[in-house]
Amino acid sequence: MNIRYQPRWKELLDGFYGEHQFxxxxxxxxYHVYFPTEATWNRTAxxxxxxxxxxxxxxxxxWSLAQPYPFDVDSTAWVDFKRP
Numbered sequence: 001m002n003i004r005y006q007p008r009w010k011e012l013l014d015g016f017y018g019e020h021q022f023x024x025x026x027x028x029x030x031y032h033v034y035f036p037t038e039a040t041w042n043r044t045a046x047x048x049x050x051x052x053x054x055x056x057x058x059x060x061x062x063w064s065l066a067q068p069y070p071f072d073v074d075s076t077a078w079v080d081f082k083r084p
Contacts, residue, residue, distance in 0.1 A: 034077040
């Protein structure tokens with residue numbers, strides 16, 4: 001299953017994986033996607049997201065570069081997992 005990305009105002013980038021959702025940082029003004037490290041992802045990931053970091057990162061990077069927006073994995077970046 002692929003992850004679909006959609007920007008949202010207030011500097012957010014939503015990722016949709018089936019019925020599940022997570023959000024990472026998308027700065028605006030100068031667009032830039034900051035994706036969390038694998039350790040940050042795993043620290044807060046619910047069961048459905050465990051083991052999904054590489055796919056989520058790769059697909060977010062592909063989405064970003066297609067815009068084209070810079071993309072970085074950053075140790076200060078965050079992820080917010082939504083509950084369905």
